[in-house]
Amino acid sequence: MISPTSLDQFETLAKSRRATRQFRPDPVDSALLMRVIEIAHWAPSGYNLQPTHFTLVTEGARRKQLSVACMGQHSVADAPAVVVISGDRRVVENHFDAMLESERNAGSLKPAYEALLRKYVPLGFRRGPVGLNLLWKATLLPIVRLFRPIPEMPAVHMRFWLAKQTSLAAMNLMLAAEAAGLATLPMEGFDEARVRRVLGMPRSQVVTMVIAVGYPTDDPRSKTRLPVHTVLHQERW
Template sequence: MFVEMQPHVGLIEAIKQRRAARAFKSDGIPEVILQEILQLGIQAPSGFNLQPWRFILVAEQANKEKLQQCAFNQRQVGEAPVVLICCGDRRVSNKENIASVIHLGEENGMMTDSYANYMRSSIPEFFTNHPSFGTMEAWTNRHTMLAVAHMMIVAKSFGVDSCPMEGFVSTQVKEAFQIPEAVDVCCLLALGYADEPLKQYGGRFPIDQVCFHESYGESFKLS
């Protein structure tokens, strides 16, 4: 089967048209498109390039139903052709992963000895003091959600709808899908083709309500 790989809509339209779909058709997502959604999703940035995101692709009906049971029976989980269990692995700060990231940088011609040494010394210190996050779960979620955001926009650009979900019981998902203790479940992401009734745009607050100028609470202006 020939699959059109050009995005259906450009970036701006993909962002504007994306809605959190609540109902899905049974149509499957072509493998090449799914591959592209995953491949572009994991181009997201991460602290020290540690890439803590991990994704379990759930497509078998029995497994989707098992997941649905852990997700307050939300219909999207049972209906969407694919649901990703989006996780973050707290173990990526270990020496082995740091070495892998350094190796990857070398393969891509960007790693210098001084930067590799900086990574070897700074990363353990950063995770001991963690000045910018309270818990490791906050850190893994911070990163995993960025990859998820990339995926939702890429998906929409190929005409694929999505629904990110926090409505699930983490302990149940972990047990049902053999997720290690050191791995956090960040969210579920249903992917497929939205069905009627299509979700309507709920609006967004204006930027001057959510952005500030120079310090928190100060009226926003661009110049």
């Protein structure tokens, strides 16, 4: 259980993190970068499928190539490290069985829950031959929803599902970096196909965010938020 002191420390951490656009050229220790990514990897994910991939780029020449794919944003070339966050469209085929085995070996998976996962995960994710499963899911689900609650199917909205999962990991990464004394800059302005090409990524990867990581050149500027009551809705809207 988190103590009030721990909560105070986390509040300070969360409020002090901000996007930094100017980075010193000083390299970041590779062990520290690995630790930050390891922490990010512990973010939650739907069905514990862990679809988020991290591509770490530290070579100067490759960062310059990546900067071009990121609409010329200089921070990509200037920061000593860049982490490209992506989500795997084929995560069920690539991770499902391995995840179940890992959970069983850890004693974290009850047989009844495993049976539910084996039933519903393929139903929700798989598109079938030439997208036939996707077709009926996309057309019939709105009709079924008229009569009973039903969740969105990842097979129909895969990019949206992956964006949610990878964003959880990206926030973990940025908070871990802040705790380590590093600055970060999350970016959405990039040409996804060109980013994949620079990094040799398969087309099954959906690139959702590019994060520059390094030491800031100066003290971070202050930032503000609107009063929380402008976005808080209690009980109902």
